[in-house]
Amino acid sequence: MTATPLLKVTDLAIEFSTPQGRVRAVDGISFDVYENETLGIVGESGCGKTVTGLSLLGLIPSPPGRIAAGSIELAGRNLAKLDEAAMREVRGGEISMIFQEPMTALNPVFTVASQMTDVIIRHKGLTRAQARREAIDMLGKVGIPAPARRLDDYPHQMSGGMRQRVMIAMALACGPKLLVADEPTTALDVTTQAQVIELIGQLQREFRMAVILITHDLGVVAETCQRALVMYCGRIAEQAQIEPLFRSPRHPYTHGLLDSIPRIRDQRLTQLPTIAGRVPDLLNLPPGCRFADRCTRAQEDCRTAEPELTQAGQSAFACYHPIGHQPAEPVA
Amino acid sequence: MELLQFSVRKLIAGVPLVIGVTLISFLLMVYFGPDKTFDLLGKNPTAEQIAEVREQLGYNKPFLVRYGEYVRELVTFNFGASESTGEPVTSLLARTIPVSVALALPGFILGNLLGVALGLLAAYYRGGLADKFIMGSAAIGMSISFLIVIIAFQIIFSSSFGLNLFPVRGWDVNSIGDYVSYVTVPTLATVFVALGYNTRFYRSVIVEEMSRDHVRTARAFGVPPAPLFYKLILKNALIPIITRIMFSIPVIIISGSLLLEQYFGIPGVGKATYDAIVTGDQPVLKAVVALTAILLVIVQLLTDILYRAVDPRVSLK
Numbered sequence: 001m002t003a004t005p006l007l008k009v010t011d012l013a014i015e016f017s018t019p020q021g022r023v024r025a026v027d028g029i030s031f032d033v034y035e036n037e038t039l040g041i042v043g044e045s046g047c048g049k050t051v052t053g054l055s056l057l058g059l060i061p062s063p064p065g066r067i068a069a070g071s072i073e074l075a076g077r078n079l080a081k082l083d084e085a086a087m088r089e090v091r092g093g094e095i096s097m098i099f100q101e102p103m104t105a106l107n108p109v110f111t112v113a114s115q116m117t118d119v120i121i122r123h124k125g126l127t128r129a130q131a132r133r134e135a136i137d138m139l140g141k142v143g144i145p146a147p148a149r150r151l152d153d154y155p156h157q158m159s160g161g162m163r164q165r166v167m168i169a170m171a172l173a174c175g176p177k178l179l180v181a182d183e184p185t186t187a188l189d190v191t192t193q194a195q196v197i198e199l200i201g202q203l204q205r206e207f208r209m210a211v212i213l214i215t216h217d218l219g220v221v222a223e224t225c226q227r228a229l230v231m232y233c234g235r236i237a238e239q240a241q242i243e244p245l246f247r248s249p250r251h252p253y254t255h256g257l258l259d260s261i262p263r264i265r266d267q268r269l270t271q272l273p274t275i276a277g278r279v280p281d282l283l284n285l286p287p288g289c290r291f292a293d294r295c296t297r298a299q300e301d302c303r304t305a306e307p308e309l310t311q312a313g314q315s316a317f318a319c320y321h322p323i324g325h326q327p328a329e330p331v332a
Numbered sequence: 333m334e335l336l337q338f339s340v341r342k343l344i345a346g347v348p349l350v351i352g353v354t355l356i357s358f359l360l361m362v363y364f365g366p367d368k369t370f371d372l373l374g375k376n377p378t379a380e381q382i383a384e385v386r387e388q389l390g391y392n393k394p395f396l397v398r399y400g401e402y403v404r405e406l407v408t409f410n411f412g413a414s415e416s417t418g419e420p421v422t423s424l425l426a427r428t429i430p431v432s433v434a435l436a437l438p439g440f441i442l443g444n445l446l447g448v449a450l451g452l453l454a455a456y457y458r459g460g461l462a463d464k465f466i467m468g469s470a471a472i473g474m475s476i477s478f479l480i481v482i483i484a485f486q487i488i489f490s491s492s493f494g495l496n497l498f499p500v501r502g503w504d505v506n507s508i509g510d511y512v513s514y515v516t517v518p519t520l521a522t523v524f525v526a527l528g529y530n531t532r533f534y535r536s537v538i539v540e541e542m543s544r545d546h547v548r549t550a551r552a553f554g555v556p557p558a559p560l561f562y563k564l565i566l567k568n569a570l571i572p573i574i575t576r577i578m579f580s581i582p583v584i585i586i587s588g589s590l591l592l593e594q595y596f597g598i599p600g601v602g603k604a605t606y607d608a609i610v611t612g613d614q615p616v617l618k619a620v621v622a623l624t625a626i627l628l629v630i631v632q633l634l635t636d637i638l639y640r641a642v643d644p645r646v647s648l649k
């Protein structure tokens with residue numbers, strides 16, 4: 001890729017102060033997002049996906065959290081340096097985020113109309129009547145039948161799938177350049193999951209925006225993303241285009257995640273992907289590679305120094321002994 | 333229509349509560365309350381005198397018959413006359429309840445409004461200096477006894493050792509000016525003491541609400557702090573706030589604030605109830621108990637209706 005990225009995250013580190021000490025939930029990650037592309041961020045629960053997404057909107061709960069290092073550039077502007085008032089303009093205007101839990105993400109005591117029009121009025125400076133028309137229009141676009149009628153519903157009058165559609169409508173109402181979708185389908189039933197994923201893909205093309213799709217489900221990534229980051233324990237384990245990532249994963253962790261896909265399909269998503277062993281405690285990280293204790297390919301050097309993310313061929317990965325037998329340098 | 337049906341249903345459902353409360357209270361009054369026979373007769377009465385007085389007081393009838401009379405009195409709202417003063421109970425209540433309400437209302441309203449405002453402020457700056465200052469002051473307010481606050485405020489505001497601005501005792505209210513002069517010091521004392529508890533409660537309610545997912549959503553869509561707190565968070569926090577406020581209403585109307593009424597010499601219902609308990613004045617006590625139970629039912633009904641007004645998920649079914 002030679003185009004300038006829409007979003008450029010460089011050496012981002014996010015820290016939380018806990019009673020037991022400081023933890024780096026995200027520890028020096030860098031990635032780019034280009035216009036009109038969908039980037040997947042995958043990894044097990046607790047690896048720092050949500051925190052990464054929140055940091056893009058300046059929403060790390062503080063205290064206890066803070067951005068400890070790095071820059072987040074949106075179209076050349078460093079968001080990590082913006083003040084709160086300027087950041088509020090970005091939120092919902094230039095970057096929108098939708099969340100995992102549609103059942104609780106909307107305010108239960110206000111109508112959908114009130115919540116949507118507030119956002120539209122704030123960012124677009126329309127009158128309430130105009131904002132209402134826009135809201136109805138958006139609800140129609142996300143496939144809510146009889147949108148003019150549903151607009152005045154309260155969230156509890158809608159199903160989970162509908163509420164997630166409302167969230168998407170709200171997120172896209174002000175034409176953001178980037179949509180961050182944090183496990184948007186995890187809380188939904190299987191049929192609705194497919195519909196919502198399909199909807200996000202279709203709207204991404206229609207609005208020509210960039211999407212960061214956060215998920216622990218590699219299957220979803222395969223269907224929707226052009227590129228993906230695999231995160232492990234606050235770091236990027238591997239980053240590649242979807243095709244090479246799925247065909248020839250280099251990092252043993254990626255390989256492990258891919259291996260667990262058939263299992264989840266068989267068990268109808270009753271269980272998250274599992275790899276033997278446990279994620280290390282962020283308070284008590286091993287000196288070497290964070291994945292070493294669970295890795296079948298780990299050797300002596302893996303336990304002494306942490307591998308850096310290195311570009312090799314079509315992927316970048318942080319591993320001394322990657323799958324594929326090639327040494328960690330460019331291949332033809 | 334839905335509201336009317338709901339109200340009727342709710343009031344009917346409140347009948348057992350009223351019966352339960354009055355029955356138990358009356359049981360306690362009859363078997364554990366003071367026996368007025370000997371107060372009235374003095375020393376060395378004859379057996380006939382005792383029997384006569386007990387007959388007059390109705391003590392000789394079976395309990396259920398006496399309770400039946402109580403229920404009749406309750407339904408007709410005619411409890412007879414006070415045994416101590418001979419004043420009809422209804423006129424006693426009509427005289428004292430408005431005084432108690434007038435005495436307590438300003439402190440109640442101010443204490444809650446300021447409590448919500450300070451709770452919001454402390455929650456917004458939680459962990460910061462403003463929060464620590466507000467919560468520290470609340471802890472101090474809570475740890476000083478009401479009695480000491482009353483006496484201290486009387487000295488500060490109403491004595492020649494202090495500002496000497498207001499009357500110390502009494503309730504001779506003929507104009508707004510009189511009212512203000514009599515109500516100010518009790519109100520200040522009430523607010524001083526209640527504010528600590530209220531602020532602490534409201535802060536915890538609001539902090540809990542701040543951790544909800546929908547608050548994160550609102551922030552993710554750029555909602556500024558003012559509407560976030562005063563509109564989105566506050567409306568969600570209203571359910572526990574309404575509960576607290578509504579259920580302190582019977583306390584104000586019926587028991588008044590005994591300490592305030594006593595130390596400021598104010599003829600409110602709290603003082604009247606206290607006197608009735610001490611002298612075993614059953615007609616007054618029966619009326620107060622019945623009124624409390626009825627008020628509780630009405631407050632529950634109003635609370636449910638307010639819940640519905642605030643939270644669309646609550647149904648009046």
Ligand SMILES: Nc1ncnc2c1ncn2[C@@H]1O[C@H](COP(=O)(O)OP(=O)(O)O)[C@@H](O)[C@H]1O
Pocket residue numbers: 016017018023025043044045046047048049050051052061064065282
């Ligand atoms: N509010 C918080 N306080 C302290 N630590 C937190 C907080 N939020 C997240 N973390 C830390 O960040 C890590 C990553 O969390 P998260 O981004 O939610 O993971 P994911 O979304 O990948 O499941 C957690 O394991 C935890 O250690």
Ligand SMILES: [Mg+2]
Pocket residue numbers: 046049050051182183
């Ligand atoms: Mg998450």
